[in-house]
Amino acid sequence: MWTGSPSAHAAPTTTVTIDGTQPGRTFDGAGAISGGGGNSRLLADYPEPQRSELLDYLFKPGYGASLQLLKVEIGGDTNSTDGAEPSHMHTRGTVDCDSGYQWWIAEQAKVRNPDIKIAGLAWGAPGWIGNGKFWSQDTIDYYMSWFDCAKKHDLTIDYIGGWNERDYDAGWYKQLKSTLVAKGYGAKVVAADSSGWGLADAIKGDPELGKAIDILGTHYPCGYLTDYKSCPSSDSAQALGKPLWSSENGSQDTDSGAPAVARALNRDYIDGKMTAFFNWPVIAALYPNLAYATAGMSVAQQPWSGHYTIGRTTWVLAHTTQFTRPGWRYIDSAGGYLGGDRANGSYVTLKSTNNSDYSTVIETVDATADQTATFTVKGGLSTGTVRVWSTDLMSSNDAAHFVHDQDVTPSNGTYSLTLKPGHVYTVTTTSGQGKGNAKAPAAAALKLPYADDFDEPAATKSPKYFSDMNGAFETTACGGGRAGTCLRQMAPATPIRWTDEPFNAPYSIMGDRSWANYTVTADALFDEQGSVELLGRVGQQAKNNNGLRAYHLRLDDDGRWAILKSDTSWTFTTLASGKTDAPGLDTWRRLAFRLEGSQLTAFLDGKEIGSANDSSLSTGLAGIGLTGYQTQQFDNFQLTPGTPAAPRLGPVPSALEGKCLDAAKGSSDNGTPAQIWDCNGTRAQQWWWGDGTLRLGGATGKCVDVTRTETANGTPVELWDCNGGQNQQWISQSDGTLVSEQSGRCLDVPRLNTENGTQLVIWDCNGGANQRWTMP
Template sequence: MHTHSLLFIIFCIVGCSAEFYVIDDRIGLGREFDGIGGLSGGGATSRLLVNYEEPYRSQILDFLFKPNFGASLHILKVEIGGDAQTTDGTEPSHMRCKDDGNFFRGYEWWLMKEAKKRNPNIKLIGLPWAFPGWIGAGTQWPYFFPNITADYVVTWINGAKQHHNLDIDYIGVLRDALDRAGYTNIGIIAADGDWSVAAAMLEDPYLNDAVEVLGVHYPGTITVKEALLTEKKLWSSEDYSTFNDDIGAGCWARILNQNYVNGRMTSTISWNLIASYYENLSFGGDGLMTADEPWSGHYVVQSPIWMTAHTTQFAQPGWFYLQTVGKLTHGGSYVALTDRKGNLTIVIETMTHKHSQCIRPPLPHFDVSPQIAVFQLKGSFAHLTDLQVWYSKLDFETKNDTLFQRSSPIEVYDGLFALKLDVDEVYTITTVNTGQKGSYPDPPKSCLFPKNYSDDFTITLHSLKPRILLIKPVCLSTSEIAQIMARMRLPYDRWSPNDRTDLSVSCDVLIETPATGGVFLAARVDQGGESVREAKGVFYWIYANGTYKVTNDIGGQRVLAEGQSGTREGVWYTLTLSVKGYFATGMLNGYLLWKNAVVVEPKNGWVALGTLSFEYAQFDNFKVNAE
């Protein structure tokens, strides 16, 4: 693994090929460290987590947020839901109508409170990915109405405080709106995109004063001159977006160091926090770990969790980077941080190009080779005689990784210690002795989605009821409140997992839009989320004009059967779709409407229900029975 004996240091000094690196605080400190975080949302990415039963749900949360246990995250960023498809699903708005206000919809409130239970010091950030249609009168892009969108976000902040006792630390909204609401302590992050806002800030003193943090997405560890000239905090406020396998771990380990070494970014936030959505949605298998089987309780703690721990368990927000950070001569990087009270943490990574590529942006070529590194501690750290060691090795040859292993303390002689570094390794060398590789007994084994599933959509307006179906609710009128216990009204499409080939699915449906309205029930759907418009499967449609159609695609171009149904708006119907082998059959109110439509592809997939375009419909008594 590594060598750090006194004899080895002396040998290296007098005869072997070693590179020397100085760790010194006498020349001043670098930027303040703001922490490492995860992003829940930006597409309903934590949707299934709340469905887990105990004790598995709490175990997963511990691996994410509990200090000195797992990832020990310092920051949680959440989506402010907008009732819109934002990648892998939808998150409900707290204001579905102009006069609406409900601060118990969705699961982000719950998640923020769970994070705070484990780490009261965790920082909370909110960001909208979309807005409900009433903002902008349903015809204009919402950002053309800055005061309305700002008030919408401020209302969310009010709800977080008043109903959940949650203080939001950072937001992306107008400074004046926050100040008028009394939130002068909440910092502004701008602009959660690229670096272009930096040039505008240099030209506009008012804008520069309003912004506390320059936040960018997927910077590739590189910053721009204009951003540095603002002298603001620089954050990679959304990064990673990579599968949580070992290459993803290599990507994450590399950028956690090099976002500061190359770009002086003092915080990195992972999109996403956890892969708690169905794997065959967009970006399936991203996140720091996986929890996408609430029906079984199965979850997987993957290597990105432990790459995170190498930093988060040994440096806290408020620590400072030293100026003596940089690249290793033969590839890799090192950072050093201090709490200015005598504690020191050094994080070293030697990730190779092949094994650390993030999904975006493209990674320019570089070389990494085995090397010997000798570190010389000076200034406040010259007196240290030993340091704690934590070690990880991503072994792509044997597949036998070493993850976050505590090793024997390293001896420091006259301020010197040496490491023999191999490729694809991470070391933490630290004075902090509270690190821990948390563990629980193995969770239940993975299993298929249950053969039989039903949902009557029984919810209350002011409670969170876990569900397997991903449902996008809409604003409810007073008359609809009395009906919600019996049915759910939703636009567009939703789906439920079922990868078995042969099954029967049924649902009660009501078309609300006259003449042009229509709804579908589907099986073997091969795509969802942001890719749903390209989905193939078996789609059984009925329309308000008295017809039906069976198509092999959601766009309705590949027609398998069609004819008269007698259906119209405002009437409840029971649709039943059965698919077996290459044949599909449909019933209406228990009577055969069509049969033996030939289905060659796909051979399996989701079951789904939805409407034409964004029209409204009502659904009740959803059932799936698989063979």
């Protein structure tokens, strides 16, 4: 018998009979979503061996998340959350089966797990489809060309959906099903990939629709960005007898969201009889200025350094995926709530197709005391040794995650466990589980100068490090009589959109958020009338691309130019404008944008054409863009460094009156809390600021550090030996906020507490007085 440490209170008790003869629904798998959108973009650009390590942590059985399902976006050249996925068919009749990176990800998943099931779903579509109407025959034909591309990549599509979170069109789904059958594609149709279970009621009154829909999939059945404590379906959905899926869930921080995902994985079935779970997204391989920069199994934001972190959500999924297989069956009578109370936690049991092995997954996320569970095994299931694995979700120590604790030998088929609060457990008769041991290199800034002439092939048709936010910037043969490869915006018309941002023009970003003074330069060619842009100091993007903090240098084909500033509601402010000689069409011109302190200067063919002075934005990424869906081209992209900011030493006052950043008790020991205190000018309040770090007392002092490289709201901030980690890099914004390079969250005085000794944390940036600081 295995027991944990004793509890000071009477432990709740649960008695469970695991009877292999009892019924339950068939388990379809647990997986994740690559798409919706751009969240996987930087993964392909990672160097080896880190790229393979990340892929192993996602897909390799018995290693990490061991995903059993992968849903990929059918790209539509339009923003679908944190970026745009390129279409395989930008124009009618022209198919490019090598466009984008989703085929590559699906292939890599299959290499590691040949049994993984692949699903497809569209968030948007190219503008030529259906005269702007998604629910059209054009879209079905478009889907069939996508299936044909899958075949060329030796991939089988197992499941297919309609239009993400846009409800359904009954006639369209009927036509989709008949077309799949006629074409010989055996994919099962999933619908409606929206919220709620209204489709079940429609199917009751429309038998033909019922024949077209194989699986009912809903999004966020436990609520959106909640604690996922209750996950119901509907009586009418369950009565249909079709598989019910949580076809999108998650959207949570890879660490702080892991408890919610642990609840949902069990409670989807207990409450709603859902037999598949898709976490959105699969990985946070995207830039930290985007809204969901830390959601997924892992965080991988630095392909140039190879740095990444494996999140606790990986191990939450592993507690199901490493101990089950699609095709196993739930045992309904061996699942429920511990002690009959949701607050104690939940458990589900699944049995193997061999009718002998079984696994029980238990979560005690909300429990406040140790509790006991006693299990009796019967009905043909193995009464042999069970293996106990656990993850302490309250610990940030990787050694406490996915641990093989002990083996237990039942006595007459019965055994007991003591379950600790805040844990996930799996008890299993299976073997073959494991935990990857690859370690990532330290984080490091992308150094300047940087250049890309687009002639050297990247991992995909997207050039290295570029992440499209709208449109599709892909490498192709140069126009204008130039030899070699250039970068062209491939979508010639406004797509059928998923997001509703007021400015939806194509643009692509790249680089390091800590960059301050630099010049971005590129050759540009106008294929048609319109504008091109160079972007500098690109900062925070609003959710679903509904705004962007950035500077823009804009040049029209008729010679009009402007330096503009945009904000997180897409309000543009013109800082300077004028007119130069017209570039015209089909002619290459050299455009440059220098950002040096508050001075912003525009150049055309090496000649200064204008300048502006503005200090609103101090650091950020670079990029290129257009103002509409034209097919303009770029080449010879370059970034050259400007003047480094001189280091400074002094106090860091808070906008909370009279308070300063302070090292607790004047200590420089590792782990010393960073706090606020009355401003007093002592050594505990002298901070060196020069390379993106805040160091106590001077250039050799201890660094202000986000504890244990955590990224969640409320993570404490302390002093630690400077080590170059992203959790020690801070970006000073023009509004006075200090943004953590790792998480994108701000240095924060919790709850506006002005009491001396209040320890600082990181929190979502909101510009409040408790997040504003005056740097030395």
